[in-house]
Amino acid sequence: MIKIQNLSMIYGKEPLFEDVNLIIKKGEKIALIGQNGTGKTTFIKCISGEVDFEGKVEILGTMRISMMEQEKNFSKTNSNFSEYLEEKRELYKEKVAQIESKLSEPSLYENQQELDRVIQQHETILGGSKEKIEEVKLKKILREVETDMASYTNKIKNLSGGQKTKLRIAECLAKEADLYILDEPTNHLDIETTQWLEQWVSKSNATFILVSHDRQFLKNTVNKFLEIENKKMVCYNGNYETYLKSRNAHIEKLRKDYREVNKKRKQLLESAAEKRRWAVSGSRDSRHRKMAERMERQAAELPEVFDPDKFTQEFRIDFESALRAGSTIFDAHNINKSFGDKIIFQKCTFEVERGEKIGVVGLNGTGKSTLIKLLYQMEASDSGTIKIGNNARIGYFDQELADIDTNQTVEEFLIAEFGDLAEHKMVGLAIRYGINRESFPNKLKTLSGGEKSRINLVRLMVRKYNVLLFDEPTNNLDIELIRSLEKALQDYRGTIVFISHDRYFIDKVAEKIISIENNKIKVLKGNYSENF
Known part of the structure; x- marks a missing residue:
């Protein structure tokens, strides 16, 4: 189990997400969704210990984590797959050595908050199983997804998009882990291999976090949705159809709250403005001014409700052409x-x-x-x-x-x-x-x-x-x-x-x-x- 408390990530001056609190339980199949740029990949890097963040990610008990390599990093690799795996083993050892070197510094123990962060990072990386790839299992997976050995020995950057995705999936699933994190696993993947992956995820007793936009894939695998919305994490339990119904109800409630709060704020500010006009023209200026100030305070104290239409907007796409082609x-x-x-x-x-x-x-x-x-x-x-x-x-x-x-x-x-x-x-x-x-x-x-x-x-x-x-x-x-x-x-x-x-x-x-x-x-x- 993973317990996440007050997790926040700042990008530049603006937060990507803030005050995330949730528990990831054993065996859950979780979809992590949200619009492009909301921080989905950054969030899973926080869980796997690859980036620094504010808050706490606590692994309760033993949880080995295997995270699928990001597409943009993998695609540019000049090595073949075998060499790439060896390079990652060496990088893993170097990272562990760096953190253990930090833990040996006496000054670290003078700052409890920094000590807790480094210990947490050490535990997360040690649980990551990053160098423990089972070669037999890896090659078995590659055979099942019909990947020939040329994909294993040719330079990665020269492979097709589908071949690269299959290698990234095989590397991730070949590790014995309790939590598998897959980032866009169906990109470039043919339908037959996607169906193979659906079965693998469904049959596994492990926990999965899936970053994906493939709705059929999510329909066939997932029992919980985490959506990054307006820099917050919203949780929906259930399958894809249940998620859609729950999300629609959630958005409608936000719209209602947004309308009501803005209507109340407008009424208060209009009344306050009226009272200030009366204060200028009448004899009871002190009383009217105090009433206006009270109404302005009440308006300022109303909760800030975000307009849901700003993060649920439909893009108006129009390809229409007036020119008619031949039959x-x-x-x-x-x-x-x-x-x-x-x-x-x-x-x-x-x-x-x-x-x-x-x-x-x-x-x-x-x-x-x-x-x-x-x-x-x-x-x-x-x-x-x-x-x-x-x-x-x-x-x-x-x-x-x-x-x-x-x-x-x-x-x-x-x-x-x-x-x-x-x-x-x-x-x-x-x-x-x-x-x-x-x-x-x-x-x-x-x-x-x-x-x-x-x-x-x-x-x-x-x-x-x-x-x-x-x-x-x-x-x-x-x-x-x-x-x-x-x-x-x-x-x-x-x-x-x-x-x-x-x-x-x-x-x-x-x-x-x-x-x-x-x-x-x-x-x-x-x-x-x-x-x-």
């Missing part, structure tokens, strides 16, 4: 594509008609992204033809911004893309979709996955394409923004072809499925649940 958008005939000796597509023929909304599914490495790039003409087929229909204006969403220069700053990119907009409109549009003004001097390549995705969405909205190609659009987006994207795509009258491993999202948007298997493309009517 057939893509006509692909006898497409063949290989990379070296690896065959991707063999004699594939299919059509995409105007207005169709098609989800692309298949195992990692079967060629889903390659298909999108062929349609966008970023890649050429080895043979065969892809004809593009009349008046088709094609927009492409790639989570890594592969089709633009990422060495330019955010501001340079916005000016280049939206230079025809007035500056205040351009800045307002960017800020409305979570691109902070402070990030404008930063290079695009330094942005988080969520920031890159938001920039891409804004770009597609402004350009008003009548054909949209998406490669994993829900990766790195919070649930609120995913809901807004779903609605926008449902309302969109153009043509959509999108890759996603998010079954909930596919069911909401797709009317057809392109399934890629054994180098072939099969077009199926209906959404994901209607076909699999």
Whole structure:
């Protein structure tokens, strides 16, 4: 069991979250959710002892913690997986040695608060099982998720997104732990492996904290929700459906409280202002002034109730284009594509008609992204033809911004893309979709996955394409923004072809499925649940 008391984390001058008090019990399967930038990853780092914080995280009894490596750290690794594991063992030993060196300093024992913090950090790290990876178990997991040994020996930075995620999951689960912390474990992960992970989590007796935006994954695994809301932690017990009902009731109560408190404050201040006018014009100025002061004190003493609409806002996404494309958008005939000796597509023929909304599914490495790039003409087929229909204006969403220069700053990119907009409109549009003004001097390549995705969405909205190609659009987006994207795509009258491993999202948007298997493309009517 873990007991958390008055946990706060300051980022710059502002708190990310404050005064968090909760108990994590044995066997709980917990979803940690919240909008991008609210501090989810920072919170789990507090629990695992990786960052300093205010407050107390107390591990009661023995609890070994295994935390999944962060995607942005892992993806840039220049080592192969075996070398990476050895490097982490050495780093773990160094960290333990540093803390034990601190504990040997006499001056530490003169400051009880600092001593408690260092002891707590020492206990958390020793319980982390960071060097105790079972090689046999690790390789068994990699076989179960169909990862070949090339992923084990090739440099990590050269692997696909799906391969990297599988390695990160395997590293975390191969440790014998009582608490597993998984940060966005379904990003880039094919549906079959996601289902394998669901079963693993469900069957395990261990405790799990899952940071995820994948609603189907959460529906199938979780019995408790922790949501960071307005710098506070709100707890909801139950499954996903129960969470939605409880959260809606919670938000409605906040709205009611917000309206009532503001109405009362307005009445008091208006009455106080009236009494002050009477004090100036009448003979009982002292009495009226005292009444006004009392009402102003009462207004000031009313509790501050945050407007819930500020953290539950729906983003207004609109991709609509006035230009009508021809009836057939893509006509692909006898497409063949290989990379070296690896065959991707063999004699594939299919059509995409105007207005169709098609989800692309298949195992990692079967060629889903390659298909999108062929349609966008970023890649050429080895043979065969892809004809593009009349008046088709094609927009492409790639989570890594592969089709633009990422060495330019955010501001340079916005000016280049939206230079025809007035500056205040351009800045307002960017800020409305979570691109902070402070990030404008930063290079695009330094942005988080969520920031890159938001920039891409804004770009597609402004350009008003009548054909949209998406490669994993829900990766790195919070649930609120995913809901807004779903609605926008449902309302969109153009043509959509999108890759996603998010079954909930596919069911909401797709009317057809392109399934890629054994180098072939099969077009199926209906959404994901209607076909699999």
